[in-house]
Amino acid sequence: MNRLKDKVAIVTGGAQGIGKGITEKFAKEGATVIIWDVKTEKAHTVAHTLRAQGCKAEAMEGVDITLLASVEQAAQAIVEKHGRIDILINNAGIVRDASFLKMTSEHWDQVIGVNLTGVFNCTKAVVPVMVAQQYGKIVSLSSTAGVYGNFGQTNYVAAKAGVAGMTKTWGRELGRYGINANAIAPGPIQTDMLATVPEELIQQMKGRIPVKRLGQPEDIANVALFLCSEEASFVTGQTLVVDGGTMLGG
Numbered sequence: 001m002n003r004l005k006d007k008v009a010i011v012t013g014g015a016q017g018i019g020k021g022i023t024e025k026f027a028k029e030g031a032t033v034i035i036w037d038v039k040t041e042k043a044h045t046v047a048h049t050l051r052a053q054g055c056k057a058e059a060m061e062g063v064d065i066t067l068l069a070s071v072e073q074a075a076q077a078i079v080e081k082h083g084r085i086d087i088l089i090n091n092a093g094i095v096r097d098a099s100f101l102k103m104t105s106e107h108w109d110q111v112i113g114v115n116l117t118g119v120f121n122c123t124k125a126v127v128p129v130m131v132a133q134q135y136g137k138i139v140s141l142s143s144t145a146g147v148y149g150n151f152g153q154t155n156y157v158a159a160k161a162g163v164a165g166m167t168k169t170w171g172r173e174l175g176r177y178g179i180n181a182n183a184i185a186p187g188p189i190q191t192d193m194l195a196t197v198p199e200e201l202i203q204q205m206k207g208r209i210p211v212k213r214l215g216q217p218e219d220i221a222n223v224a225l226f227l228c229s230e231e232a233s234f235v236t237g238q239t240l241v242v243d244g245g246t247m248l249g250g
């Protein structure tokens with residue numbers, strides 16, 4: 001129950017879905033968790049509920065990960081208050097799906113802005129702190145779409161493949177500073193992001209998942225916890241597929 005005792009963790013997009021699941025899991029494992037999310041009210045509710053359970057959690061006001069200045073300021077404020085940043089979970093993400101023929105440059109810019117540049121910005125703001133500590137764990141959310149491609153998701157696939165690529169480079173560059181950088185590529189997880197998918201398609205998806213259920217935020221939180229634990233200290237630069245076997249095909 002105390003695997004992250006005294007660790008200071010940032011979770012982007014922690015107001016709901018997978019990010020909320022990771023926030024809850026990490027706070028219950030003893031970390032001080034700080035949520036960066038544009039949905040400020042929801043983020044405050046998550047943090048408040050955890051504090052009521054005796055955990056350490058905070059939500060910072062309206063941190064927008066698409067803006068480097070916003071995350072640099074927020075990282076600085078955390079260092080001033082808590083003295084360190086041990087863990088960064090790059091989880092915030094959006095979708096703007098359209099087939100390639102219908103995809104606009106606005107769709108492209110929005111998804112790349114949050115899902116790729118956002119990950120760059122947060123990591124850029126936090127890594128100097130981790131280098132100074134000679135310790136850090138970075139886990140970024142990719143997607144099976146980034147590994148295999150997906151119909152209607154040129155923008156999302158480009159960003160998620162980019163996250164896996166950046167993670168390999170960070171594995172190579174940051175290991176010498178005591179920093180592990182990994183990614184998780186989830187299959188379909190039951191969150192608001194999936195709420196836009198028609199029920200018929202969800203049923204088809206379920207049929208193709210060997211474990212015969214959709215993933216839950218906790219399935220991803222468990223893997224994130226492992227990657228941030230000392231048991232995973234020899235794992236870096238990897239993207240772990242967590243999809244109930246979906247991509248095994250057949």
Ligand SMILES: NC(=O)c1ccc[n+]([C@@H]2O[C@H](COP(=O)([O-])OP(=O)(O)OC[C@H]3O[C@@H](n4cnc5c(N)ncnc54)[C@H](O)[C@@H]3O)[C@@H](O)[C@H]2O)c1
Pocket residue numbers: 012013014015016017018019036037038039063064065066090091092093094114118141142143144185186187188189190191192193194
């Ligand atoms: N749900 C799935 O099936 C699935 C599958 C594969 C990968 N993923 C990835 O997992 C991550 C979490 O997905 P989810 O399903 O929980 O999504 P979600 O839509 O439920 O939550 C995403 C959160 O990110 C926040 N956010 C969006 N833009 C932001 C910004 N500019 N700055 C700060 N916060 C911002 C939102 O406010 C929201 O709280 C995403 O990166 C997503 O691409 C999800």
